[in-house]
Amino acid sequence: MYFLYCSIVVLVFSNISNSVKVDMEGSISLGKDILDSLSNFFGGPVLNYRRSMAPVVDEDNITTLVKTTALCKDLQFCVPMWNFMEEYVIVLAKSIQTILSGILEDSFKRFIFEGQLKLYLEMVRHILENTDAKISEDNKIYYWIDTMKNICSKFQEMSSIFITEEFQIDPNKVNDVKKDLDHKLVIATVLVEMKYQVELCYRHNICVESFEVTKALNTLLERFKSLSDEKVRQFLKYFYEGLFDTPFYSYINEETAHELQVILNDMAYSKEVSTKDVLSTIQGIVKTRLDTITTNQEEKLYHDALLIHGILSDMDHIYSLHKSKQFAIFFENFLIWIDSLDFQLDKDIRLVMRDIGENLWAAPHNLLVKLTNEVKVFLELTVDPVPKNK
Structure with missing residues (x-):
């Protein structure tokens, strides 16, 4: 609880940045809206528009990797929400890749990132299997939110490991760049999770009840x-x-x-x-x-x-x-x-x-x-x- 107290107490001393507003024009455009929001969030130049900024529906490598994993296959709770789950995972992965490639530029090794993504997609599948074994109509809301948070946590972990293991940059700048990356990656994953929680409620009537x-x-x-x-x-x-x-x-x-x-x-x-x-x-x-x-109506954040x-x-x-x-x-x-x-x-x-x-x-x-x-x-x-x- 002291984590919460400290965080809230110092909120007023925050630095103001560009705002992000939820756009609910439909699930097809939501993924690109989030990536565009991230670009505005971090001031534009830190994100590389030439890499990974295409709409989620485009058949790029990340979209292909996620779709071929068949995350929801044979999982009763997940099959009706197959498109939603795939899009959530795709946007998390694309958001992380966009930030990494935009900051690291030539130091970013896409094939290594995609290899790591394959491993973490298996972990996501395992999370979904565990949820399928526990979920019922009575606890449906809890386990859907729990699943989204667990997946978000895994992508935070993946980005942290990538930075630690594959970082190649001037030793005199490495600590500052790592800290900047950590900040942007955590903010990005939180943004994606929060927006898809709104989508989960808005489109599928699975809304947070315990707060x-x-x-x-x-x-x-x-x-x-x-x-x-x-x-x-x-x-x-x-x-x-x-x-x-x-x-x-x-x-x-x-x-x-x-x-x-x-x-x-x-x-x-x-x-x-x-x-x-x-x-x-x-x-x-x-x-x-x-x-x-x-x-279920977000204001500017x-x-x-x-x-x-x-x-x-x-x-x-x-x-x-x-x-x-x-x-x-x-x-x-x-x-x-x-x-x-x-x-x-x-x-x-x-x-x-x-x-x-x-x-x-x-x-x-x-x-x-x-x-x-x-x-x-x-x-x-x-x-x-x-x-x-x-």
Whole structure:
């Protein structure tokens, strides 16, 4: 849970980029719309229009590889959605290839990428087989969302391995380029997953129903609006100090950890920072996610807001099976603390952070890796200082 809290708290410090708007003109054009969105998302020049920017329906190598794998063959749950599943996988693969080829240029080895893709298509087929063995009418929504997230996680893994094993570039630039690639690849996969979740609901009436983390966070942030700045800073102080009792900082790099601590310290202790206004802004963003889920109509998303959407989506999904009673106790004591002058909430915050964290770690490893990747990229984009050469 502390991953979520940290991500949301620092959202307001994000850098604004070009926006992405969902276009629902139909599944045939959706794939190209996403690739075009990625081009706009990253400023155009970083993506190579000569490579992999054709519509999904074109018979290019990636489309051929996916179609010949016959991902849905003999899988009862998947056969009626064959075209949807193939397009989702094709667009994930094309998005990754487009970014890699656009940045690495001549260093990008297409035949190696396609060889790796073949291996990961077998893994995708295995994910679908596992889903087919578990899915029923009662749990259909959960397993469809779970399948999409697992596939997205595998493609994040594939791109990370490709960068590590096949990277050939000036040693003096390798770290900066790798970081830039990691950011773009994670953003791209989150964008594809989020857009196809909308498509899944819009076209096939399979819509997310469990979003308890988002609702709880929205309720918590809404309550802060009626509190004094001093009371809100006291809450942030409890959270800031409690964070040191968690392993959170061990999952992010030293520079990001330092910058985040400075921001949280200012929000908790400095009267120069309007902590209440910051949290009110964040509440508006979280509420937008609620509106997106309930109406299935996305608004314009910046890359930081998109990552928050993805992080909350993962948290909602994981938490739907790993609920914590401690969270209900925390809310009861939170309501007492609001009207009390001497009630201390620090213990409750520490307990709920630890308890929900333990429940999250009980989730499948690949989903936790996916969540961690997205949080790390979000923090690096919004917290880390901008390099002097940029």
